Every structure is written in C-alpha cells, then in structure tokens.
Amino acid sequence: MSHSRGGSGGGRRNRGQYFGHKNSKILVGDKGREVLENINENSLVIKQFRVYAAELDSKHDRYEAVVKLSRDITIESKRIIFLLHTFDKESKRDAVLGEAKTRLDVLAKTLFKSIAQELDGQNPFQYLRAYTAGIQEYIEAVTFYQYLESNKLDDWKDLERSLIYVVPCEIKSTPWDGALEPAAYTSREIRTMLTPHEYILGIADLTGELMRKCISNLGSGDIASCFQTCNFVRSIYIGFLGCVGSSGKEINRKLYTLKQSLIKMENVCYTVKVRGSEIPKHMLADVAIGASNEYAAEDDEGYHPF
Structure with missing residues (x-):
C-alpha cells in the first residue's frame, strides 16, 4: 500500500511536477501573453468574438441598470404602503389616499418609464428577473391603495395599460430635389412588461x-x-x-x-x-x-x- 502511494502513479503528490531543468517550466502568463501577441485581428473569427463580447457587455450593463431601478421602485413602494397604514380615522382618509395616489403616479411615470426606455428594442423576458421584485412590490402598493379606496381590485390589464408610454420618434429625412426635407416626428409606444x-x-x-x-x-x-x-x-x-x-x-x-x-x-x-x-x-x-x-x-x- 505504501508503494502505491509513493510510486510514479501516486496521483496528487506528483501532479503539477515538472522533470528536467527548472528553467524549462513555461508560465501560464507568459504563454497567454504570447498567444495575445500573435492574434490576427483581421481574422473573421476574432472579429465575430469581439462583437459577441461587446453585446454581452451591453446586456450586462443594461441588466444592472434595470436592477438599480427596481431597487428604487421597491423602496418607494414600501414607503407608500407604510403611508397607507398610517390613517386610522376617516378625517385622514382623503389626505392619505390622495398623497399615495400622487406618489404611485409619479412612480409609474418616472422609474417604470426608465425601465421601458432601457428595454426598448430588447427581449423583455431576458430582463424580467431584474425588476420582478420591484414590480411585485409596486403591485402590492397599488392594489392596497385600490382596496382602501373602493374595497375592490381593478383588472390587471388596467395596471398593464398604465405602464405603456408614448414617446416621440424621428423619421429619417430623404433627399428631394437635391435638398433634404426637414425631419418629421411621429410617436410610438414603449412599455414595461407586466x-x-x-x-x-x-x-x-x-x-x-x-x-x-x-x-x-x-x-x-x-x-x-x-x-x-x-x-x-x-x-x-x-x-x-x-x-x-x-x-x-x-x-x-x-x-x-x-x-x-x-x-x-x-x-x-x-x-x-x-x-x-x-x-x-x-x-x-x-x-x-x-x-x-x-x-x-x-x-x-x-x-x-x-
């Protein structure tokens, strides 16, 4: 048994050992530097991987931006819920509900609009997990307000429509008789998916x-x-x-x-x-x-x- 542990097939003890002159060992950093120096930047494969890297970096940056917006939505929604818990008398009802309604509308028109702008032209399902916590907390705040106001909940499609925004869109001008027509503007819809x-x-x-x-x-x-x-x-x-x-x-x-x-x-x-x-x-x-x-x-x- 002792022979098998110390022999040439001893496994862990002999892993990573190099036989011969000590200067013949090739460092990984030197090898990697050599490979980078010999990369052909004009190669189609290298160019394509550069495109992939830029696309992944853009996706990760966008994902982190949506996570930060979701965190702000969660914080503000919790504050609105706390506000709705404060009134215990009918005399305070209108004031509290009015303030909560205003803050909920501001939340929908600012932070959720920013999410819609970040995800404009993207697949929203790839980023849903980035803001699911924020939108759930927002739904909790909105429905809590709806119940306190009317003792019922509105249809979820009404809430979905409140997260649709109309933004201006510029139409590219085309040459006409040697001159460019002035740029025209139209509108289009962007939305935060619910x-x-x-x-x-x-x-x-x-x-x-x-x-x-x-x-x-x-x-x-x-x-x-x-x-x-x-x-x-x-x-x-x-x-x-x-x-x-x-x-x-x-x-x-x-x-x-x-x-x-x-x-x-x-x-x-x-x-x-x-x-x-x-x-x-x-x-x-x-x-x-x-x-x-x-x-x-x-x-x-x-x-x-x-």
Missing part, C-alpha cells in the same frame, strides 16, 4: 398587508371592517387554490404564507364574534390577537402546496 404571473405574486403579498390592516382596525375599534377584510382575503385564497398544480414553486410558497395570514384573521374574527360581548372594548383587541396565536393551523382539505 405578466399575469408577476401580478399574482403581488396579490399574494397584498394579503399580508390586509392582515395587518385587519388587526389595526380591530385595535381602533372598527370591528365591521375586520370581517369585511377577512372575507375579501378568503375570496383571494379560494382563487389561489385554482393555481395549485399548475403554478411554480414561488406561488406555492406565497400561497402558504397567504394561508397563515387568513388563519390569523379568521381566528381574530372568531374570537370577536364568540367572546366579543363578554370582553371590554378596550381589551378586545389584545384578547383577540392573543387568542389567534393559540389556535393550531389545520391542513386545508385536499390542499398540499408542496
């Missing part, structure tokens, strides 16, 4: 904010809105059950979180309904929230997310 998949993921995140709003309304004494919000989230959950088996892992993961939020809301509403008459109003919120954590989350009938 897929139904991203919209569904944003709706799943919305349910977490609705759960927090439900608990907040209970603390302020608005019990009726707690039941209304719980029923709304339950209808969303029923719709999501139709995606089981035909959706990806990400939707299944968010569906599990949605279910936990719904269970907490249902337990709160159950406690308020059953024990609400025997608990003082100023203690109702604390008792209901504390009791909601005591109930075990039972498996839904026939549903297995993973």
Whole structure:
C-alpha cells in the first residue's frame, strides 16, 4: 500500500511536477501573453468574438441598470404602503389616499418609464428577473391603495395599460430635389412588461398587508371592517387554490404564507364574534390577537402546496 502511494502513479503528490531543468517550466502568463501577441485581428473569427463580447457587455450593463431601478421602485413602494397604514380615522382618509395616489403616479411615470426606455428594442423576458421584485412590490402598493379606496381590485390589464408610454420618434429625412426635407416626428409606444404571473405574486403579498390592516382596525375599534377584510382575503385564497398544480414553486410558497395570514384573521374574527360581548372594548383587541396565536393551523382539505 505504501508503494502505491509513493510510486510514479501516486496521483496528487506528483501532479503539477515538472522533470528536467527548472528553467524549462513555461508560465501560464507568459504563454497567454504570447498567444495575445500573435492574434490576427483581421481574422473573421476574432472579429465575430469581439462583437459577441461587446453585446454581452451591453446586456450586462443594461441588466444592472434595470436592477438599480427596481431597487428604487421597491423602496418607494414600501414607503407608500407604510403611508397607507398610517390613517386610522376617516378625517385622514382623503389626505392619505390622495398623497399615495400622487406618489404611485409619479412612480409609474418616472422609474417604470426608465425601465421601458432601457428595454426598448430588447427581449423583455431576458430582463424580467431584474425588476420582478420591484414590480411585485409596486403591485402590492397599488392594489392596497385600490382596496382602501373602493374595497375592490381593478383588472390587471388596467395596471398593464398604465405602464405603456408614448414617446416621440424621428423619421429619417430623404433627399428631394437635391435638398433634404426637414425631419418629421411621429410617436410610438414603449412599455414595461407586466405578466399575469408577476401580478399574482403581488396579490399574494397584498394579503399580508390586509392582515395587518385587519388587526389595526380591530385595535381602533372598527370591528365591521375586520370581517369585511377577512372575507375579501378568503375570496383571494379560494382563487389561489385554482393555481395549485399548475403554478411554480414561488406561488406555492406565497400561497402558504397567504394561508397563515387568513388563519390569523379568521381566528381574530372568531374570537370577536364568540367572546366579543363578554370582553371590554378596550381589551378586545389584545384578547383577540392573543387568542389567534393559540389556535393550531389545520391542513386545508385536499390542499398540499408542496
């Protein structure tokens, strides 16, 4: 056994060893420098690879620019969601909703327009992962605003249309009687792609904010809105059950979180309904929230997310 370890076929110990004069070893850097010096820049193969390199560099730079825009969208969307959580009285409703609407419109007209300009003429599916986090957070903020304003959600196509922009386009002038005609301008549409998949993921995140709003309304004494919000989230959950088996892992993961939020809301509403008459109003919120954590989350009938 010792002979096999130290013999000529000993593997790891002999790897990388060079026999002969020590100056005969060729360094990789010297070899690479020699190859670069002998490259024929007029070769069609080399020219084509230069084109590929420039194309990849341009794609990577564009991808990073979209990632930065998505990060800014995420930050501003979170701030808008926080703003929507601040009003707890009807007197503050119009002011808060008005400010949130203005900031959402600015977000759509600036950062999302910049994404549309970056991806103009490109395949948007190659860059979807670069801004998926930002657009999901934006959908969460928009739908949260829609629910607080009208207790319903608009169609996702309406949101898609809000991300379409009209930009001027110059038409190249052509010679006419020895002179160039003045340049003419027209308009064309550019858009930030919004897929139904991203919209569904944003709706799943919305349910977490609705759960927090439900608990907040209970603390302020608005019990009726707690039941209304719980029923709304339950209808969303029923719709999501139709995606089981035909959706990806990400939707299944968010569906599990949605279910936990719904269970907490249902337990709160159950406690308020059953024990609400025997608990003082100023203690109702604390008792209901504390009791909601005591109930075990039972498996839904026939549903297995993973």
